[in-house]
Amino acid sequence: MGRWRVVLFSLLLVHCVAILVFTSGFLLTRTELPYYSHCSDVLSHSPCDHNPNQNQNLSCWTKPAVDRIVIIVLDALRFDFVAPSTFFPEKKPWMDKLQVLHKLASQSSSAARIFKALADPPTTSLQRLKGLTTGGLPTFIDIGNSFGAPAIIEDNLIHQLVQNGKRIVMMGDDTWTQLFPGHFNKSYPYPSFNVKDLDTVDNGCITHLIPTLYADDWDVLIAHFLGMDHAGHIFGVDSVQMIDKLEQYNEQLEKVVEVLQSQSGKGGAHENTLLLVMGDHGQTVNGDHGGGSPEEVETSIFAMSLKKPPFPVPSEFDTSSCNLDLDGRKVCISSIEQLDFAATVSALLGIPFPFGSIGRVNPMLYALVAGTWNLDSHDMSSSQNQLKMEEWMHNYAKVLCANSWQVKKYVDAYTESSVIGFSIDDLKHVQEMYSQAVNWSTNSLHDDGSSFNALKKQIDLYSNFLTSVAELSRTKFTEFDLRKMGIGFGILLTSIILHLLVIKRVDEMYIVDSPSRIKTVSFGLVVSCFIVAARACSFLSNSYILEEGKMTGFLLASIAMLSLRHSIMAKNMISEAASLVFLICILRFTIELGLSKQSSPEVSEFHSWMCVADLLPILPLIILAYLLYKSIFSSSCNRLLKLVITGSIFSYILVALHFTLGSSSLSYMTPSIFDGIRGNFIPRAIYIIGIAQLLSLVVFQFFEEEKTSKWEETMLMKTVAMLSVWSSTLIILSGKQGPWVALASVIGGWLISRLKALDQDYKNCSTGLLARYSSPVTQWSLLASCLFFCTGHWCAFDGLRYAAAFIGFDEFTIIPQAILLTIETYGFSHIFPTLGLPFLVFAYGDSSDKGKGKREIQLFHAYLIYGLIMAVTSTFTVLCVMIQRRHLMVWGLFAPKYVFDVVGLVLTDVLICASSLMYFGS
């Protein structure tokens, strides 16, 4: 037995190593640092010359250039929505719709400009908003992410605004209020989950936008329009709905500009206001986004300063390209990285840069607004102009100095405290560039003869440093390590080959022992190989991953129908086979119900049936309790086991009580004695009973005396006890559906173990183990994954039922909550089937093959096959994410699927090892 455990444990180890290596190459991680920037930092630490007696009360790190900012976010704003069609080889129907922006950008009297903004993948709204406000590069998994709630805990622009006394008004997409809870003075959030709804969020924005512009109780206004993103998802870019949206936005923007301009005179409310119209990411023509293709990362920022008169941008830093638009107006377009947004806006408002920002203050956007603060006269001679230019550059150099100092500070802090930091060579290089820039500044800036060229050199040095840091971070945070991914996949593949060899070896061992003629291949083996291969290969396509629940149901139904045919052929157990097909049919409908929850999280309730619906789950509980009662009544096994199972029956009563007390329609009927145990008491009691039962099972394992005569029965009872221990916790976590699913899994498992005896060869033991157990174990594992989807889960993080983590707990503590969530998510699909596998082997066993040694070898073999099926499917998921790593939906679909599968695989391996300790004799 010891050797077997070594095999199972080493498989677990190999899988873990493979997954760790692959994950480190694939799931780019970034550690969130809990540090925040403060105004006072600059005074004490920065090398930049800072004049303390100049405007101390007003300026912080930089001198504020604007007083108020209006940020209008148009979700999924493609670059070609904003730029004139003459910038593109071909005019498409959706171009040139935002005419107001063209008009403003072309007028020389207004300081307005169109920027091509480059986003960093993953281009999903949440990650992009995070990137825009923190100035960093959010990855798929940011370590330190708060559990469940997506709130940003890193230092960010919004936090800095609040810290520095700016008042913020937000309207539109409710993602903002989730990301920054409690940051807004006023907010008008609208739900964003319904993709089919093009107008609710936009209309909400429109209602509040113009009135708010007249109000003066805010400094920063954020309006997030969502309609374009939804229109893209549903209808695509080339659609009437999209054009309608663009025209609607054009109209709204005209109104906004009108209001702003009307009050932009001296002393007006918007005298010194900056208007930003921007997208968070682009979209493909089909409306998809998430990946890194040019269409998705290219979005736009339109910036307009209402301060008059505008300041000419120094030509040295002018990187824009100009073109005539269709009306013959000259429109210039510059370029900006979205990474730079947070730093630039912070610099313009004069607040500290967010601690984790690695962006650079963009010269064009900065110059557009910040060039003008002490220019009173518009008519300047060229020498004056030169002087002004130098003054601006001096200013900009100072801003960049603070910027570089902050970025350097972040890089150092990150290297110190993160799990995986930057490499030493890269750090050295960055360090050199930084010291070069700073030394230059100490050498030259303090000279009085700071000339134009010296300043230019200075700015270049800072820019080079900032660019190289951004590039370094990009390779660190956004590029896959193909070598590691390859190695991880290779290890996984090798483990499967080893797995197969072990299975073959055990099979041979078994055959050698048995006297009669042995068949090693059976029809069931061929079918299950085909089914497992089909299921595994289906993971290579995103459509099949999306429909995985239905797919699994289809395959399970197919294999069940084959066994129905088999049972008709054998004229034996036809009713069992038919009820298995019927059960799968029911499961299939619940899977579809679960999938429909995916598209709309609100579950409709039948109000008139409330009372019945609340009490109905008690019925399967009674059946389950009766089954347990029968099992202890009929068997003559150890008292301790019976006690454990009785504990479960008691737990079921508590669960029933919990459901009754928890239901709203029945609450007025329940007597007041129960008030004391409402809420958290019952769940906690059930958890404690569960833990106590587990412990007593462990104790039982230690003091168990070997009785060969009753060994099989004891094993069976042990399995039942084990399952019953987990079931009560699982049922209460799963809520009302819990008892039903538990009953379905018990019935399904029972039917499969009954039907395994269908095989003629099984009865007289004339087949090898592989031929005998492959079919039932495949059915077992397919049923398990069906149950995963039946319980309303799907492979995405919004499919996790976070509410389950708070059953029995009011406040958040990470470890118990994580354990509860894992049990809820993987309970019916991994924990239950893996621990219950001995049931499949021992229940309705054949009479001829009774020896303990033989039965254990069978159990070991069944576990090996079960593990192999899990490993094969997970390996194909790994292969899939490796192939599809540049796919649009890699972050939306493949990566979550990967995480779910890999966690499931490790969990199954761990459980198999635990069961080997539990069930195999010493």
Next chain:
Amino acid sequence: MKNNQKNNKGTAAADGVRNQSPSKLLLLSHFICGIGIVLSFWLAINVFSISLIKNPVETLRLLWLIEVPVVILIYSFFRKDKNQSSYLKAVARGLLGLPVGAVVNALGAIALGAPVGSRYFLRTLNWSLLMSAFTFVPAASVYGSSWVDWHRIFAHTKPIGFIDYMICIPAYGAVIGGWFGAWPMPLDWERPWQEWPICVTYGALIGYFIGMLASFSFVVHVSRQHKNWKIIIYVCTWS
């Protein structure tokens, strides 16, 4: 080959079954069944101007309305107990088998994941009637309610003689073809033919044709191996 068979068409129905060589008979009846399907597609496109993709319900209805009589009339010639039951009785059995087979097929499809709901009711109904014509109706016409024969063909898959092959292999072909035909349904190509039950019907039709071809070549192969076919008919060829 097809032209040859057309000449035989008139004679086959009138003459008894026994005088013909089995492979020719089998080819002829398969050929007529195939012609029935082709004809109904031709009618659908040219006369009613409907297509399976655009009007699945109407086209499926036309398909089974034509195919069911063809199948029943042909297979009733091969009825098993010729001495006890008349041709008309065999026809009646086939007609009775049609709804039963449809129910079985529809239940199977729903268990496998066919969509349900009022929108799909007519589609599923017509599709299952067509599938019944491929699977149940021929067996019902030939064997009636003989449980032994049904059991032998559909559970054990041990056909004896050419009639068994003729019924069994195309029926399996249609079912397996339909099963594979369901595979493209979840793909996100957004083609109209991915709707239930269009691609499943295509798969079943292709499977049915392949099955007919296979049963024919199988019978030809066996009859060449054993010159004296008449003995083989009553001898188990499958161990």
